Amino acid sequence: MRFFVYLPLLLSLVVPLVTTRMARWLPPDLAARTATAGAAISAVAYAASLTMLSLTLFDDLPPLSAFDHRSELPRPVPGWLAAFAALALLAGGIRVVADLVRRTWLRRDLRAMGVSRAGIAVADVSEPFAVAVPGRPGHVLVTSGMLRLLDDRERGVMLAHERSHLLRHHHRLVAITGSAAAMNPLLARVPALVAFLVERWADEDAAARTGDRQLVARTVAKASLAARGRNALPVMGLHGSRAVDRVAAMTEPKGPxxxxxxxxxxALAMAQVLATGLAVAEFVAVAGSWLGLVS
Known part of the structure; x- marks a missing residue:
C-alpha cells in the first residue's frame, strides 16, 4: 500500500476549488446536483481510504504479529499512520451522526412552530422569515412578521420560492453535502456552495412562475435585509445564502x-473512483499475503 490508498485523500483537496469554478458557469440546478454528487463520491472515497488504512492495524495483533520479521511480505502502512486513520474515521462518523441529529431536531422545532393548512403554516412571530420545512408532507413556514413585510406580489414570490425547495427536494442535496463535509472536513466549503446554488435554483423557479425577475430580486433583498439574524436556520429560506449575489443574478444579464x-x-470524480478501486485491489493483495500465512 504505497500510493493509491492516499490518492482519494489528496484529490479531496481539489474538490472545493473545481466545484466552485464549475458553479460560476452552469445553471444552478445542474451545478447543485453535480456539486452534491462530487462531494458524495469524495466522502465515500475518503472513508474507504481511511478504512483500509485503519484495517492494517491488525498486522500488529496476534497471530499476524508473529510474521513481522518476514521480509518477503508486502509491508502495510506504519502503525502510527493506521492509528491516526482510525481516529479520523471515528471522528468523521461522529460528526455525521451529530449533523443528522441536528437537522432532525431543527426540522422538528420548525414543524412545531405552526400547524400546516393547505401546505402553509403561519407562526405568530414578529421576526420576519420564511422557510420550507421538508416532511411527509412538507410545508412552507412563514411568520406574521414576514407577511406584514411583503406586499401581495412579493408574497407570491416568497411562496413560489419556498415551494420550489419542497418540489425539488433541495433538503436532500443540502443534507448529503452536509454529511459529506462532516465525514471529510476537506470538503468544508462545499455545503455553503450548494446552499447558495439551491437558493439560486429556487429564485429562478420563482422568476419563471411570476415572469418578473426584478420582482424576485426585490423580494429577496427585502426579506434578506429584514431577516439577517436567521442565517442559522437550515437552507431553504427566502432570506438564505448570499443574498447580494442572488439579487445580482436576477438583475444582471445572464452570462454564457x-x-x-x-x-x-x-474527471475528478472518476479519478477518485478509479483510485479507490485500485487501492482496494492493492489492499486485498496485501491482506491475502498476510492471511495466507495464518491459514
Whole structure:
C-alpha cells in the first residue's frame, strides 16, 4: 500500500476549488446536483481510504504479529499512520451522526412552530422569515412578521420560492453535502456552495412562475435585509445564502454557459473512483499475503 490508498485523500483537496469554478458557469440546478454528487463520491472515497488504512492495524495483533520479521511480505502502512486513520474515521462518523441529529431536531422545532393548512403554516412571530420545512408532507413556514413585510406580489414570490425547495427536494442535496463535509472536513466549503446554488435554483423557479425577475430580486433583498439574524436556520429560506449575489443574478444579464466546466468535476470524480478501486485491489493483495500465512 504505497500510493493509491492516499490518492482519494489528496484529490479531496481539489474538490472545493473545481466545484466552485464549475458553479460560476452552469445553471444552478445542474451545478447543485453535480456539486452534491462530487462531494458524495469524495466522502465515500475518503472513508474507504481511511478504512483500509485503519484495517492494517491488525498486522500488529496476534497471530499476524508473529510474521513481522518476514521480509518477503508486502509491508502495510506504519502503525502510527493506521492509528491516526482510525481516529479520523471515528471522528468523521461522529460528526455525521451529530449533523443528522441536528437537522432532525431543527426540522422538528420548525414543524412545531405552526400547524400546516393547505401546505402553509403561519407562526405568530414578529421576526420576519420564511422557510420550507421538508416532511411527509412538507410545508412552507412563514411568520406574521414576514407577511406584514411583503406586499401581495412579493408574497407570491416568497411562496413560489419556498415551494420550489419542497418540489425539488433541495433538503436532500443540502443534507448529503452536509454529511459529506462532516465525514471529510476537506470538503468544508462545499455545503455553503450548494446552499447558495439551491437558493439560486429556487429564485429562478420563482422568476419563471411570476415572469418578473426584478420582482424576485426585490423580494429577496427585502426579506434578506429584514431577516439577517436567521442565517442559522437550515437552507431553504427566502432570506438564505448570499443574498447580494442572488439579487445580482436576477438583475444582471445572464452570462454564457461554459459546459466544459463540467469536465473538471467529472474527471475528478472518476479519478477518485478509479483510485479507490485500485487501492482496494492493492489492499486485498496485501491482506491475502498476510492471511495466507495464518491459514
Amino acid at each position: 454557459k461554459r459546459w466544459g466546466s463540467l469536465a473538471g468535476i467529472v
